[in-house]
Amino acid sequence: MTGRHESVGVNVENLTKTYYPSPAWMKFLVRSNIKQEVVALDGISFSVKPGEICAVVGPNGAGKTTTFRILVGLTTSTSGHASIMGYDCNTESVAIRRVVGWMPAEDRSLIMRLSCAENLRFHGRLQGLKGEELNKRVHETLHKVGIGHAAESSVFALSAGMKARLQLARALLSDPRVLILDEPTGSVDPVASHELLNLIISIVEEQGIAALISSHRLEEIEALHSHAILLDKGRIRYDGDLDSLRGQLDRPTLELEFVSDHTAASAAAELDVSGLGEVVLQEANLLQLVLSPDTSVGTVLDRLAPRLAEIVHVRELQTPLRDLLAQMYARGEARKEEES
């Protein structure tokens, strides 16, 4: 399938979305939970190239789902511009729907009484496929996501992992150029979720698809080693790869285990005043030191040279991604307060 701008993928420029309450005269008619203006997206810009996976991370209410819904045409933006392969998401709805495969967060979007194959046949027909072509595509897609053996099983009998694979198959059925996956591993156990992500990575690489994935599971996002966008309260806090983020924020932590509690305590006291770093934990015979920016592990060991024989283990610890993000969000909050 060729497109208008095959090399573009997803492009979002200064996108905003504000949800407004319904006018008072419509309250009787319109079932809406919005009581006051909510700024869901506040001028975000990013792009995703073909063959690239972009992880969208953020706490609840960050704007991840709103971004995805604007891209697939289920919500309109308030201002700014979003396009996929050059097609405008607000005005070129049919073309967008032809080139995008969407996997919503909820597995109840599948038709539970129908078999896996019938679910895909239903959507294939809505895409205009028919006859042998339809059956061939359904068969191939189910095999591609690893549930070809369950083609005739009813959806309600499937495990959460298989339902997620079927949802992925539905998104892939139209041979899309862009995949938008909203928490694809949300209800899946860790092992199945790891397998699913590997499957997504291999499909994206094989077919040169641009993929946007949101997830709450930060260890999964980190394992993708991909481009990441960190959203918070409708703004982008970080746009880049997670390794660079770690380089910017993560200060190495050294964990030292001593032969006795007493040695650990005296080493902690010495390091505390040394200026080499900050002792963040000293418990029994263990201590943890967050190194100062210019301090190397060797400098610390050199400082502890008289006690080297009393050190049992030395480990360098990596700060969990969630802590790094928490730090970043806290900085963002502080900056916002300063601005206001």
Place this chain on the structure above:
Amino acid sequence: MTTATAEHTARAPISSVASAFLRMDSIEDISYPMSLLLGELGTIAPVLIYYFVGQLVGDNPEVGDDYFTFAVIGLCVSAVLQSALSGFGGSLQRAQNRGTFETLLVEPVPWVFLPFAMNLWRVILGLIGGVLIFGLGYLLGANYVFSGIPQFLALLAFGILASMGVGILSASLMVLAKRSQPILTLYGLASSLLAGALFSVDQLPPFLQTLSWAIPHTYVINAAREVLMTDPGTFSIGFGPAMLALAIFNIVVFGTGLWLFARSLQYARKMGMLSGY
């Protein structure tokens, strides 16, 4: 920016969309065989009731010389039109509640196809119910003028379209209101009282008779009696005027219904409330 490729702007043809919904809805319904069977039995059960009522009523100038046939035609038409009326709203509500509605909207299907395609299976079930009522009535002694059947089918087709139009109007509001279908409720009440399915419109007070002219059921039921019965009673519309009235009604209601449905979806997109229920 270059122009969009034809492949990307190609919409699914309505035949393909219709077959998708027809197959899905039929598989779902047939997977609950007892519910399906009892539903159809419930549709035809009133024929037995009016068989005995017909024996009590006897000859009455307002309903003609054969009340049972008079009532069976009313029941048959009402069953078919009711399915066409409520089918789309029911399917839409199910899709909203189950969470499948948005997956339909992201497919390359023009949204105006949905009211027709999502209603198709319900209309077919309604027609099956109508055929069963018609057949059971015949077995129990209803007297039809069989030469009027082509005209009857034409009336029924226009009536189905009119009911679908009202159903689309009602369902359009449900996209926003999520649950209630105020138009359908009011229309259902009005049609059961005013259309003369089981009694002659002549028996209504004059101001209600005037209101009954605004309801397509009235035209279909009463014109159907005129083409299928030798003595259809005193209330007369005529086949030609009934078809003309239905055609005008269809043009107005369909145009308004599809416009309102598209507007409701656009408003729901803007307000971010397509997924709610």
